[in-house]
Amino acid sequence: MFTLFxxxxxxxxxxxxxxxxxxGPIVGILIGLFANTDMFPDEANxxxxxxxxxxxxxxxxxxxLVTGILAATICRYEHQAGGWKQLLSLPVSREQxxxxxxxxxxxxxxxxxxxxxxxxxxxxxxxxxxDTFPMxxxxxxxxxxxxxxxPLAALQLWMSTMFKSFAASFSVNVIFTLPAILAxxxxxxxxxxxxxxxxxxxxxxxxxTDVFFIPWEQLLTVVxxxxxxxxxxxxxxxxRKPI
Amino acid sequence: xxxxxxxxxxxxxxxxxIWFLVFLGPxxxxxxxxxxxxxxxxxxxxxxxxxxxxxxxxxxxITPFALILGIVILTSFMASIENETNTWKxxxxxxxxxxxxxxxxxxTLLFLLIIASSLLxxxxxxxxxxxxxxxxxxxxxxxxxxxxxxxAALPVLGLQLWISTVIQNQGLPIxxxxxxxxxxxxxxxxxxxxxxxxxxLDNQWNEPxxxxxxxxxxxxxxxxxxxxxxxxxxxx
Numbered sequence: 311m312f313t314l315f316x317x318x319x320x321x322x323x324x325x326x327x328x329x330x331x332x333x334g335p336i337v338g339i340l341i342g343l344f345a346n347t348d349m350f351p352d353e354a355n356x357x358x359x360x361x362x363x364x365x366x367x368x369x370x371x372x373x374x375l376v377t378g379i380l381a382a383t384i385c386r387y388e389h390q391a392g393g394w395k396q397l398l399s400l401p402v403s404r405e406q407x408x409x410x411x412x413x414x415x416x417x418x419x420x421x422x423x424x425x426x427x428x429x430x431x432x433x434x435x436x437x438x439x440x441d442t443f444p445m446x447x448x449x450x451x452x453x454x455x456x457x458x459x460x461p462l463a464a465l466q467l468w469m470s471t472m473f474k475s476f477a478a479s480f481s482v483n484v485i486f487t488l489p490a491i492l493a494x495x496x497x498x499x500x501x502x503x504x505x506x507x508x509x510x511x512x513x514x515x516x517x518x519t520d521v522f523f524i525p526w527e528q529l530l531t532v533v534x535x536x537x538x539x540x541x542x543x544x545x546x547x548x549x550r551k552p553i
Numbered sequence: 554x555x556x557x558x559x560x561x562x563x564x565x566x567x568x569x570x571i572w573f574l575v576f577l578g579p580x581x582x583x584x585x586x587x588x589x590x591x592x593x594x595x596x597x598x599x600x601x602x603x604x605x606x607x608x609x610x611x612x613x614x615i616t617p618f619a620l621i622l623g624i625v626i627l628t629s630f631m632a633s634i635e636n637e638t639n640t641w642k643x644x645x646x647x648x649x650x651x652x653x654x655x656x657x658x659x660x661t662l663l664f665l666l667i668i669a670s671s672l673l674x675x676x677x678x679x680x681x682x683x684x685x686x687x688x689x690x691x692x693x694x695x696x697x698x699x700x701x702x703x704x705a706a707l708p709v710l711g712l713q714l715w716i717s718t719v720i721q722n723q724g725l726p727i728x729x730x731x732x733x734x735x736x737x738x739x740x741x742x743x744x745x746x747x748x749x750x751x752x753x754l755d756n757q758w759n760e761p762x763x764x765x766x767x768x769x770x771x772x773x774x775x776x777x778x779x780x781x782x783x784x785x786x787x788x789x
Contacts (some may be wrong), residue, residue, distance in 0.1 A: 330728050337735050344742040375731045384722040475631035476723035
């Protein structure tokens with residue numbers, strides 16, 4: 311299993327992954343520069359306000375979409391010139407390959423989240439925010455958003471092992487991500503829509519007494535439940551996939 | 554020659570779900586309004602905004618955004634037919650000029666997008682009629698808000714086609730596309746000179762036609778830059 315991680319790492323280094331990873335902070339900086347934070351009352355913490363505004367677009371659109379791009383990227387090597395055949399003819403099981411790729415994907419999303427954190431801090435520093443830095447809230451948001459992408463990552467990995475074309479798996483991603491714009495406006499539907507969860511988990515205005523910004527029940531049932539469905543679906547598909 | 558090449562391009566589009574996407578884009582835009590009006594009809598009535606004009610504006614708020622996503626997906630599909638199967642060599646070994654290959658891809662994409670925009674006009678008209686507003690149907694506005702964004706988005710189309718044909722790894726053009734989508738989503742906050750703002754038809758002079766003119770001019774410019782770059786590159 312460890313050698314598989316090593317192999318994935320080698321492939322990753324030749325995959326042009328850095329430009330994709332750096333879009334996280336770039337998008338963060340773009341949103342941070344253009345967004346308007348004047349609407350908050352003076353007594354509100356400036357950092358929290360900035361995080362709220364930046365997360366609006368970042369968590370709603372960028373994070374779900376980039377998850378799909380990363381998933382397709384880590385499967386690119388195998389889709390070209392019979393790479394699946396070569397990889398699976400090695401003494402490794404298909405289960406191991408799938409799980410390794412999933413861990414790698416989740417790790418890459420964590421990297422993006424951390425880079426986004428850096429861009430958030432720099433935007434704040436450039437703007438010269440003087441309030442105390444709300445460390446707990448910011449980390450809750452960064453880690454929460456990361457956890458909320460677990461089911462999305464599982465589905466996109468499934469789609470990326472299935473489709474050779476980037477555009478195909480990306481369109482599946484878009485079709486599910488766009489309704490999230492509506493879902494977050496609905497109190498009834500929003501909590502149950504997996505693609506709206508990155509937004510809910512990063513939404514600073516939520517309940518701050520819990521560990522994350524959404525209740526545990528919602529985290530376990532919606533995020534956990536959809537993760538299980540997508541992960542098991544992808545796992546079974548990959549096990550039976552004719553190569 | 555172009556006619557034959559176009560036939561070839563359309564042949565390659567078969568059974569890839571592309572026609573389904575061309576239908577789904579405009580349908581999705583209008584169905585977001587179905588949900589919107591389904592949930593908030595009372596609110597619109599209460600506000601006195603339950604009329605055609607507001608409805609057309611509501612539809613057009615989502616259009617630019619869906620359009621750019623559509624452009625990103627379709628261009629990547631078109632380019633990946635050759636890129637991901639490594640068949641540029643075979644295609645370009647035929648007795649055809651490179652500019653005509655590029656032109657036929659661009660024309661095919663433009664044709665698909667015009668179909669999508671026409672479907673958008675039809676769907677928004679039909680759902681508007683279903684909603685049964687009191688005032689007259691603004692046919693001109695519906696057509697305007699369905700097609701202006703497309704012309705204003707031509708620079709994005711040119712850019713995406715350029716980078717997805719010359720870059721083999723489709724992850725990069727799609728990433729550029731996602732950044733464009735984010736910018737289009739924030740259209741009202743970004744400066745007028747960014748091409749991703751133009752499909753929103755918003756500018757500081759409040760003149761939607763300006764975005765259309767810019768789109769046509771810059772779109773043609775980017776098209777030629779992309780085509781010349783494509784012609785001069787080595788085939789991998």
